[in-house]
Amino acid sequence: MYYSFIVPVYNRPDEIEKLLLSISQLNYEGAFEVVIIEDGSENTCKTVCSRFRESVNINYLFKSNSGPGDSRNYGMKKANGDYFIILDSDCILPESYLNHVDRFLKKKFVDCYGGPDAAAESFSDLQKAINYSMTSFFTTGGLRGGSEALGKFQPRSFNMGLSKKAFIVTNGFSKIHPGEDPDLTIRLWKNNFETALISKAYVYHERRISWFLFYKQVNKFGMVRVILNKWHPETKKLTYWFPTLFIMGLFFSIGLLFIGQYWLILFYAIYFLLIFIESSIRNGLIVGFKSIIACIVQFYGYGTGFLLSWYKINMKKVPERTAFPNLFFK
Structure with missing residues (x-):
């Protein structure tokens, strides 16, 4: 060959x-x-x-x-x-x-x-943190990191x-x-x-x-997923809503703190602790901390992009090329 x-x-x-x-x-x-x-x-x-x-x-x-x-x-x-x-x-x-x-x-x-997608030792702490967020089982199910992801491999x-x-x-x-x-x-x-x-x-x-470029990248990923669901409706999954629901839940858990309710924020604290521990074992404490930030940026960027795209395309029925012309080359 x-x-x-x-x-x-x-x-x-x-x-x-x-x-x-x-x-x-x-x-x-x-x-x-x-x-x-x-x-x-x-x-x-x-x-x-x-x-x-x-x-x-x-x-x-x-x-x-x-x-x-x-x-x-x-x-x-x-x-x-x-x-x-x-x-x-x-x-x-x-x-x-x-x-x-x-x-x-x-x-x-x-x-x-x-x-798979891996990070070399020469990479910066930011690159390692973002690589972790993009490849970890805790964040993407290992989609890019070499894990046997659920369903067919894309x-x-x-x-x-x-x-x-x-x-x-x-x-x-x-x-x-x-x-x-x-x-x-x-x-x-x-x-x-x-x-x-x-x-x-x-x-x-x-x-x-950078953090901003990472946000822009995953925000577009979220927007595109809704378009792909429209083109290929048989591939729709409830799991695509997870980042949106994750961020909504995080904001809600912070709001609950003002009325003395701590139960929901504890679940997020445990989740972030698991990310910190796993990433720190792989890459050190600084990368472990930045991996938490990367996770939040990733879920916020993807989740808000997905929600905006879902609203425009499924609720307002705007054609995808009209709604998001920056996602298409001529």
């Missing part, structure tokens, strides 16, 4: 340099290529790519800006592989990554896989594999962003393609992020 790494990038040559360095150090003995899709960047990574051409088979493509989903589609159309490995530009691969993928697919082939495009056959049948990613990856996964299922988690095929996801 010939693999093509598909990496869209927008104004981030420094991230591409780290990613290509990690790819050049893979211990996989087979041939593969790396397709870099420059999505209309002003600060391009062309020079960075040229420095790695002797150690990595790179196909550098420049195109006008159309978003990450369309850029991935463009790259897959130009790629030579029969299996595509889609990565975000801010990922770093461990040297055994491709070996784990190849062994898994040779043993149990699937047309789409996803791998790969995410920061670390995702897709066969050429599946790409041709589904036409790849849609114009929505974020949310293009779960939308693709659902369409894969509808076309009888299987997905799987390869727990050993993790990447170090070095998000360039």
